[in-house]
Amino acid sequence: MxxxxxxxxxxxxxxxxxxxxxxxxxxxxxxxxxxxxxxxxxxxxxxxxxxxxxxxxxxxxxxxxxYFPALNSYPSMLGDMLADAINCLGFTWASSPACTELETVVTDWVGKMIGLPAAFLHSGSRGKGGGVIQTTSSEATLVALLAGRTEAIKKYKTNGSDVEDAEVSSRLVAYCSDQAHSSVEKAGIIGLIKMRYLESDVFLSLGGGELKEAIERDRRQGLIPFFLCATLGTTGACAFDNLDQLGPICEEEGLWLHVDAAYAGTAFICPEFRHWLKGVEYASSIAFNPSKWMMVHFDCTTMWVKNSGSLHRTFNVDPLYLQHENSALANSIEQTIPCIKIMVCNKKVWNKRTSKTYKRRCEACCKI
CATH class of the missing domain: 1.20.1340.10 (dopa decarboxylase, N-terminal domain)
Known part of the structure; x- marks a missing residue:
């Protein structure tokens, strides 16, 4: 073989x-x-x-x-062989401590490589934020949407509204650019959420004006705006939504801002491209695909959130057979959909390429 x-x-x-x-x-x-x-x-x-x-x-x-780059490498294959040989199920810290802790370390490494704010890192967020490894960006978008939905319902009911969750959910509305990936639409279908497609400008970028008008229009109709998926590197044209305009509006209006950087995220290893990241500090979550440019084979999506509590409130279940004596101390983000295959970290960490190597590769790709 x-x-x-x-x-x-x-x-x-x-x-x-x-x-x-x-x-x-x-x-x-x-x-x-x-x-x-x-x-x-x-x-x-x-x-x-x-x-x-x-x-x-x-x-x-x-x-x-x-389609898009889907690069592979021998180190990635060897890592996959090791992970498959060990074949442990890392659905909680106790089921395999190394799996859970390795994921937090590797996602911090990658987050630092692309210049994410400390609030998204396990090591820099005082336990609130951090990264997880998902299978695809489609899954990351769905996870973000469902977490945002939970937070929106919780916020609405906290304000004194005695209504059922389903009634609040029926009034929720989410937004994305007309250039967003089709998986955003699918996330809305799965989450039973109205999805508004906002018109992009001549550069195929979504700006703050369109978002502001849509929010005001929907509020007048009695709807509850709660979520925006912005894209950095659209599938059709590699266009970039204007985070610097969208972010402050999301913060002011109380929207969960998810940044889908599936295609272009690897390029942020190069500091000269990070101006496209300006405004990411307003995001609630961000994801990109190392499986495109980082010589890590499919499937691999890294996702970061500012507040892991939102994922816990949405996905966490705690039956007796999953409880363990270190539950309160285990600093991990668990129970996404599906339970994260944490052991995937092992195959990624085997890739011994340095940040400098990745940077040179990204620069060469961009020149091409």
Whole structure:
């Protein structure tokens, strides 16, 4: 298997990037039922080459220019091998202390690399903020939306309104740019939240004026604005929403500001690109994908929040079988959807590339 992987990556440029197959091609090439007896390893690998590979889009090929970067590396593969070999389930600190604590360390490393304010770090937020590793930015957006919904309902009911949560939720409204990723719309559908798409400017960027007008219009209609997803590096044009304008409005109006930097986030390793981050101090959460530019293979999304209590209030459950004697001392963000595969940190930390190496790589990509 190791030899096959090495040969595949060494000669990947000779393979056709996009397959010439028709939908359903695989069904007729494999048995209708799983084999009853084991097959020789050589036969299995022959099937991989003759049946699977003809239908593979080769994302690691230097000739692959579609969608977005999805870079891989041997250190990342080795880390994945180690994580899979250990195969422990890190759903609480007690289930594997190293898993939980390694996640907090690694997310602090990455947060510092991209210049996040100390409020988003485990080591700099006095226990309030910190990072978690999600599977995708789509999941991070959903987690942020659901946490923001919980906080909005709690805030509304704290003001003396004796209403059911469902009634408050039916009046909540969220916002994003018309350039936002489709996963923002899906998050609204899953969370049963009205999503307003605000018009971007000539630079495909969302500014404060559009947001302010939308908030005022919705408040007049008796709705409760509570959430904005701003994008740094849109999928269609790599446009950047104006955080410096949007942030103060969100703070003034009490909106949860989530920053989706899935595509461009890695570029903030380079200080010369951090002007796009101006205003991030107003954000409640931010996420980006190391699986795009950081030579860490899919799936890997790093997400940071200013107040981990909002995630606890939304997702935390504490049945007897999850309780342990160090529950009060374990400084971790647990119980997101799904329970975070914390062991994924092990495969990421194996990547021995330094911040300087990442910086040089980002600068080269931007020049291209």
């Amino acid at each position: 190791i030899d096959y992987i090495a040969e595949y990556l060494e000669n990947i440029r000779s393979r056709r990037v996009f397959p010439e197959v028709k939908p359903g091609y695989l069904r007729s090439a494999v048995p209708d039922s799983a084999p009853l007896e084991p097959e020789p390893w050589d036969n299995i690998m022959a099937d991989v080459e003759s049946i699977i590979m003809p239908g593979v889009t080769h994302w690691q090929s230097p000739h692959m220019h579609a």
